[in-house]
Amino acid sequence: MNKKKLITIIVLVVIVVVGLSVVGFSHRAKAPEVTTSMVPTSTSGSLSVTASSTSSSTNVVVAISTSTQRSYSNGSFSLSYPSSWSIARYLPFLITNFNGQYQTGGIIPVGGAQIYVVTTTIESGYLQSVIDTQLMSAINITTTTLVVDGVACPAAAYEAAYAPGVTSKNVSVYCSRGGELWEVYLSYEANDTAAASAAHISDFNGVLGSMKFL
Numbered sequence: 487m488n489k490k491k492l493i494t495i496i497v498l499v500v501i502v503v504v505g506l507s508v509v510g511f512s513h514r515a516k517a518p519e520v521t522t523s524m525v526p527t528s529t530s531g532s533l534s535v536t537a538s539s540t541s542s543s544t545n546v547v548v549a550i551s552t553s554t555q556r557s558y559s560n561g562s563f564s565l566s567y568p569s570s571w572s573i574a575r576y577l578p579f580l581i582t583n584f585n586g587q588y589q590t591g592g593i594i595p596v597g598g599a600q601i602y603v604v605t606t607t608i609e610s611g612y613l614q615s616v617i618d619t620q621l622m623s624a625i626n627i628t629t630t631t632l633v634v635d636g637v638a639c640p641a642a643a644y645e646a647a648y649a650p651g652v653t654s655k656n657v658s659v660y661c662s663r664g665g666e667l668w669e670v671y672l673s674y675e676a677n678d679t680a681a682a683s684a685a686h687i688s689d690f691n692g693v694l695g696s697m698k699f700l
Contacts, residue, residue: 639661658670
């Protein structure tokens with residue numbers, strides 16, 4: 487085989503190999519595209535207090551986006567929360583400012599706080615009974631009314647023992663819409679400093695102010 491024919495064969499082989507590589511690359515699976523949507527933060531609903539991986543139901547679209555504020559929507563409600571917080575559970579929805587790293591026994595660490603969003607059905611006229619039952623063992627109760635997404639919601643700040651020798655400070659907000667009762671509540675250690683407590687309340691107010699019932 488002369489040198490000219492050998493060069494021609496090598497060129498043909500290179501062309502075939504390159505062509506197969508291009509075809510193989512074009513058929514690789516594409517990574518799923520992620521879309522995000524921001525929920526604007528409003529200022530309604532505030533309280534002054536002195537010191538839930540993804541799981542979703544059928545036909546429910548969960549959208550989460552991130553900036554200095556993170557936003558969450560699941561088809562039933564939407565809200566924004568500080569980027570220093572993270573989702574620990576989707577059902578019921580739970581966010582914490584300590585990455586969900588509870589101490590033994592499910593105890594909130596000092597400096598930590600959690601916010602739950604829980605919904606249930608309720609019959610007309612039974613809201614106060616539900617509130618009274620939940621606060622039966624609470625102490626140092628202060629009540630007020632907050633507006634969340636245009637809904638006037640009874641609210642209570644109180645203390646409660648949730649583990650032997652452990653007391654938490656809590657704020658519960660009860661929003662009744664038709665046959666649904668939405669409860670949004672904040673919990674943190676009772677022995678947190680005044681500065682930490684103020685930060686928890688400020689973050690909670692921001693969540694309430696951004697919340698929308700869908």
